[in-house]
Amino acid sequence: MRSSGLKVFAPATVSNVTCGFDSLGFAIHQPGDEVVVRKSANRGLQITKITGDGGKLSSDPNLNTAGISALKMLSHIGEHDVGIEMELHKRMPFGSGLGSSGASAVAGVFAVNELLGRPLERRDLLPFAIEAERIACGSAHADNVAPCLLGGFQLIRDHATADITRLPLPSGLHVIVLHPNIEVLTSESRAILSTTVPLSDASKQAANLGAFVAACFRSDLDLLHRSMVDYLIEPQRAHLIPHFRQLQQIALEEGAIGCSISGSGPSIFALCHNSNEAERIGEHFTRLYTDDGIEHTLYVSAINQSGVTLY
């Protein structure tokens, strides 16, 4: 009889958190990707099933982040003979700015590591997920995979060396993520960015990120609020997202700590003091999009402190 397999869930992540372009990300509870793995008599890794991708993803493990991260890890530990079947169930939208490719990368490597009896520590899986992102997206980025793997708020000092730091956070914080059902490819959203920025904006952005980190350690929510300003990226991408400025204004007027674009968009996130505030702002968001006939999905979530998990 065929094994039912080992099932893992890798959460969506919000990256480019305001002042933390390419350096700050956190995990939420839903949505996310699911990967199922089981041992197989056939040598090597096979992706036997993909659902929820609308036929967009390759089942060649070398061309799919879930497969790439797992293969890189298997190669690293010198495991060339084991047979593994993998199923990937996409439970989150593509091109949403919620770290879809990263979630698959983390789910794949984490599942295979578990299946093999955990030859590596969780933290040590990070380079394989970063490598999968590099191959899939063209540049090594850890700001989705680090929080997806490890949970919480992660500051990435350097992607290539996986130099990351987990930031403490006051308890109770909740996040709203609003996803308008339009697809924005990371590559396209990157392409519109100016390759240079004013020095004055760069120094204000850095100071805000420094203050953001200090606010996390101090549990200073007012400072967190003041620091959550993006001088560099948001102004260049805001036009990609329907009603972005209006949504942001609503969120901030209703007391959100911060509100900006998630990843490279089009999802918008708002960091809130508690679930009530998040629910209230979420209702405003939904009303605005519904009134304007914009298809969308709303997620309300605490910060996911655990990252990828076994089901």
Add this chain to the structure above:
Amino acid sequence: MRSSGLKVFAPATVSNVTCGFDSLGFAIHQPGDEVVVRKSANRGLQITKITGDGGKLSSDPNLNTAGISALKMLSHIGEHDVGIEMELHKRMPFGSGLGSSGASAVAGVFAVNELLGRPLERRDLLPFAIEAERIACGSAHADNVAPCLLGGFQLIRDHATADITRLPLPSGLHVIVLHPNIEVLTSESRAILSTTVPLSDASKQAANLGAFVAACFRSDLDLLHRSMVDYLIEPQRAHLIPHFRQLQQIALEEGAIGCSISGSGPSIFALCHNSNEAERIGEHFTRLYTDDGIEHTLYVSAINQSGVTLY
């Protein structure tokens, strides 16, 4: 008989600390400026004596940062009648990158506040010192005056609103400051900076500043070391300072946590784990400059945690 007056000492400061251009500064113990104030029968603030300035500074209190900060404070508290005599003794070089104008601004306002029986809290004197810097230097900057007034490592999120955060630091850290006896005016050193920077450098710089702050809160000296890289400013100013790259290499090879330009130069600082390391690196610095016939002054200091003080 004339009062001997009330004497204060305002320390030099290192600003633009690697990744913290315009946002990170700390105070040292020596050198610094001295201000003496006493009540006078003549209404208003008079600067009666200036020493150590080589005749460069104005004794018009409206044209001297020590006077400006004090006048702004007096105006703020509605004190228009008191007579005050002020002496300013410059005990640090001009144009050294060690916050000379800021030290005078802090000394002036702090001394007058003490003389009047402390109508304002120390922290509340900051805006007047920032205002003096704005008038003297053309832009509001708190990265010298904040650590000069309050001591320690200060992160400035926003200068105009004096939004500052003190960073915790591991004990025992020492600093070397090497001042080649050449003058670099802040205005000139600013003028050579490119007004735009690559986005990729801006995001790495911000990530380093975030990591620097996290390292301070975690007492993680390795992370502090990794974060002390300046992608934006140092490459543009290094040529202003004799043998900068060689000095930096020596400091880092000898184990310094970080080494870069202080303020807008030409002083160089190295942050060290302890006094022994600082003394050792200081000897290398001195030898290199002496061998090349470069006049210089070397300061070795713990981080000054108190800021401006009464003598």
